[in-house]
Amino acid sequence: MERKYQIFVSSTYNDLKEERKNLQNNLFLSGYIPAGMEYFGARNQNVWEVIQNSIENSDIFVLVIAGRYGTIDQNCGIGYTEKEYNYAKEKNIPILAFIRSRDSIKATDYDDNPVRAKLENFIKRVENDYHVTFWNESTDLSTQVLTAIANLRNDRNNAESLMKGWVRWNPQIEVQVSEQTMLYYHVDIKVRGSVYDCERGRAVVSYTGSALVISPKDKCVYKDRVKAERGIQTIKFYPCVEITSQDEFDRSPGTTDYMIKSDTNKLFFNGEVVVNALLQRRSGGVALHIPYFAKYVSVTIDISEAKFIKEYNGLPYLSITKADSKTERTPVKNLQFYENTFTYILSVENVPSDSNLGFEWKSENNK
Known part of the structure; x- marks a missing residue:
């Protein structure tokens, strides 16, 4: 059966609004189901519960970092982007990390200290945990994300057992590929x-x-x-x-x-x-x-x-x-x-x- 994979996009929002829009549009056009803060809408549930549920139901967690740390949860002192990352890691969701090259970020697009120190510590954690891809422009980001997803899907040792995907119900027998x-x-x-x-x-x-x-x-x-x-x-x-x-x-x-x-x-x-x-x-x-x-x-x-x-x-x-x-x-x-x-x-x-x-x-x- 053909499967559609759900991709959770985690990043700060205000400074990466256009990049998120471009990326999620390209994910959708490439046959994936994008998920993220834009799709939560008005819910009765606690916001963090909604985020957790969306991450759990996703097949791949895409982390995008630029020059901002983002909104901080005052209860724990950790930013929501980092909390999402921690939760995806805890749930063993495959994680793909993309960090904007430092020389492509304007000085005005960085946080001031001490928030910037939180960002740098977060980046060091991610770099220690996973292979990181660096990006410069939003068009680069979309291509790099789609490439990384395809590579992950082809890595049977990593992906096949972890990525369940969504399948449209069909009573017909699965159609086999008859040509390239x-x-x-x-x-x-x-x-x-x-x-x-x-x-x-x-x-x-x-x-x-x-x-x-x-x-x-x-x-x-x-x-x-x-x-x-x-x-x-x-x-x-x-x-x-x-x-x-x-x-x-x-x-x-x-x-x-x-x-x-x-x-x-x-x-x-x-x-x-x-x-x-x-x-x-x-x-x-x-x-x-x-x-x-x-x-x-x-x-x-x-x-x-x-x-x-x-x-x-x-x-x-x-x-x-x-x-x-x-x-x-x-x-x-x-x-x-x-x-x-x-x-x-x-x-x-x-x-x-x-x-x-x-x-x-x-x-x-x-x-």
């Missing part, structure tokens, strides 16, 4: 370049993400192609990618076929592809190829360094390439745009194999 399937695929796309650069093929588009692929066979092999008419700058993957063919365009690779292999029927990978692209102001777009059937796909598209795109009616689409080479485009409805970060977030479920999930803009403006 992507359980989830999360990608952050960032577009960089002025109008001048974009129209001369010097836009830089980076694709950074992670995926979990399963196969009915003993070993899982993932194959895909990167194509960029203006050239591919870099292709980096973990596990290591094997380049199977490569074409040349203007002295740089324009089309690259690659393959990633696993020794089991599950393959988790993360990586980055950076390409140059010709993106005209009046029309253009970026696309993500989906080589296999994908149950959940979530994409963020950051145009904060190419803001002119917003002015030209950017729209998401799903193009499905059929055997007769004809293309059908289906609009993607679940799209959100965050004005403060100039970021689009879109998600789709049950994407057919050999599809392109894309984002394009077109304007009648001839300026």
Whole structure:
């Protein structure tokens, strides 16, 4: 049976409001059930009892720390974030810890002493207890959390006995995987370049993400192609990618076929592809190829360094390439745009194999 895992996000709130919103949205779009203070609502129960119940019912506890210690429980002198951490540890909930790099925090975003001393002592405890991942920006945080969750799920010695998940009741017999399937695929796309650069093929588009692929066979092999008419700058993957063919365009690779292999029927990978692209102001777009059937796909598209795109009616689409080479485009409805970060977030479920999930803009403006 397919399971949905509940992820409890623990952090201070006021200084990490946007980061929490981004992270929980990406968790939801990637097929998880996010839990945290935003979801408690008005209850008759004591607040701490509600928190304890939510942690107990979660499969993974994600701890996010920045420069604030947070609200302190006056009865015990410990902050609620640290209390949540202590309780998750007591209940043997798998814990993933993410600490913001100290040099990326403004001086005004730190607590004053003696509260800051509490924060530093808490951080030392966490670093002694668990492997810690450091993050800088909210987009980094989401990718790192999703990557860590996938790694934990793949670690059978740790996760399988501890993570129960939620299962939708279904009287039908469980359907076995009959072909290679992507359980989830999360990608952050960032577009960089002025109008001048974009129209001369010097836009830089980076694709950074992670995926979990399963196969009915003993070993899982993932194959895909990167194509960029203006050239591919870099292709980096973990596990290591094997380049199977490569074409040349203007002295740089324009089309690259690659393959990633696993020794089991599950393959988790993360990586980055950076390409140059010709993106005209009046029309253009970026696309993500989906080589296999994908149950959940979530994409963020950051145009904060190419803001002119917003002015030209950017729209998401799903193009499905059929055997007769004809293309059908289906609009993607679940799209959100965050004005403060100039970021689009879109998600789709049950994407057919050999599809392109894309984002394009077109304007009648001839300026």
